[in-house]
Amino acid sequence: MSWLSQLVRPDILALQAYEHAVWEPGLTRLHANELPWRSDCDDTIAGLNRYPEPQPQALVAGLARLYGVAADSLLVARGSDDAIDVLVRAFCRAGRDAVLICPPTFGMYAVSARIQGARVVSVPLKAAEGFTLDVPAVFKACTPDVRIVFLCSPNNPTGNLLNAADITAIVRQLEGRALVVVDEAYIEFAEAESCAPRVRKFPGLAVLRTLSKAHGHAGARCGSLIADPEVIALLRKVITPYAISQLTLEAVLKALGQSELRAAAERITQVRQERARLSKALGSLSGITRVWPSAANFLLAQFADPDAAMARARAARLLVRDVRGFPGLGSALRTSIGSAADNDRLLEAWA
Numbered sequence: 499m500s501w502l503s504q505l506v507r508p509d510i511l512a513l514q515a516y517e518h519a520v521w522e523p524g525l526t527r528l529h530a531n532e533l534p535w536r537s538d539c540d541d542t543i544a545g546l547n548r549y550p551e552p553q554p555q556a557l558v559a560g561l562a563r564l565y566g567v568a569a570d571s572l573l574v575a576r577g578s579d580d581a582i583d584v585l586v587r588a589f590c591r592a593g594r595d596a597v598l599i600c601p602p603t604f605g606m607y608a609v610s611a612r613i614q615g616a617r618v619v620s621v622p623l624k625a626a627e628g629f630t631l632d633v634p635a636v637f638k639a640c641t642p643d644v645r646i647v648f649l650c651s652p653n654n655p656t657g658n659l660l661n662a663a664d665i666t667a668i669v670r671q672l673e674g675r676a677l678v679v680v681d682e683a684y685i686e687f688a689e690a691e692s693c694a695p696r697v698r699k700f701p702g703l704a705v706l707r708t709l710s711k712a713h714g715h716a717g718a719r720c721g722s723l724i725a726d727p728e729v730i731a732l733l734r735k736v737i738t739p740y741a742i743s744q745l746t747l748e749a750v751l752k753a754l755g756q757s758e759l760r761a762a763a764e765r766i767t768q769v770r771q772e773r774a775r776l777s778k779a780l781g782s783l784s785g786i787t788r789v790w791p792s793a794a795n796f797l798l799a800q801f802a803d804p805d806a807a808m809a810r811a812r813a814a815r816l817l818v819r820d821v822r823g824f825p826g827l828g829s830a831l832r833t834s835i836g837s838a839a840d841n842d843r844l845l846e847a848w849a
């Protein structure tokens with residue numbers, strides 16, 4: 499507990515967790531002020547008149563199996579966005595502590611920090627070297643008030659994987675000083691190993707995984723934080739007790755079935771093939787000056803006239819993401835890998 503007590507908010511460490519109604523499915527529930535009747539439109543298995551099981555065991559076990567980790571190392575949340583928020587709230591004292599991010603990167607780390615009143619320290623990725631980590635600069639910027647370092651691999655919006663040796667160096671160097679959170683929202687699309695099983699070896703490492711991207715369940719809102727069991731036990735006190743709705747629980751348990759997982763793997767292969775095709779085709783268009791390599795399900799491209807490209811996409815009734823506001827991405831737009839037909843329409847609009 500000692501390393502963690504140095505990092506986490508002391509009031510969270512001392513916090514008495516909310517005592518939710520005990521979970522004993524065999525008994526009649528007269529202890530949670532629920533109605534005894536289901537409504538006619540309720541087609542769930544368990545009934546929406548009942549509160550769901552907090553941190554549902556079957557779900558936690560299924561996700562832990564999927565990610566190759568122990569069940570006590572996994573917190574299930576309403577998407578990884580929720581897990582990011584819980585992390586920042588548990589580790590950062592408002593007005594005193596900070597998080598470190600490496601822009602251009604996913605926007606939620608900074609937004610969650612600001613909501614909590616935590617400072618945001620930025621150490622830019624090295625754009626000229628393919629958006630790689632500036633490891634010495636991370637060490638230098640990691641003052642004692644930095645409690646969490648967010649690394650995103652593959653990184654959104656640049657698409658590249660971070661170097662595994664760089665991540666390991668940062669985790670080792672910051673051991674006991676900051677929690678290093680590796681956001682692997684897109685790892686299934688990459689040809690790389692997840693860091694998740696390494697949390698056993700490195701208590702200062704935490705990994706975010708989600709069903710929103712490769713598993714096609716963005717609407718279900720189901721993300722996981724994988725970390726040392728002590729960190730997970732602590733965060734279970736902070737996350738809202740009924741975070742996972744019965745609707746999400748039942749949908750995700752289905753999605754974790756063998757045949758569903760096989761189908762998901764086939765769709766990942768399809769995305770990778772479309773990514774290669776779209777990347778090559780975009781690279782040959784005269785209005786596009788650069789397409790970055792991607793290990794994710796999106797592509798980042800640099801345009802001679804990004805305003806015109808945005809307008810032409812919209813005229814074809816396609817939305818792409820304007821990422822020009824990110825530091826260092828002056829004239830770049832990001833597009834998801836759509837269906838082959840979507841991608842053809844985009845290519846036509848930008849031809």
Ligand SMILES: *Cc1c(COP(=O)(O)O)cnc(C)c1O
Pocket residue numbers: 576577578579580604650653654681683707708709710716719720721
């Ligand atoms: C999309 C995305 C997420 C959000 O995932 P949810 O599980 O849907 O909340 C997290 N991190 C990155 C980098 C993303 O791009």
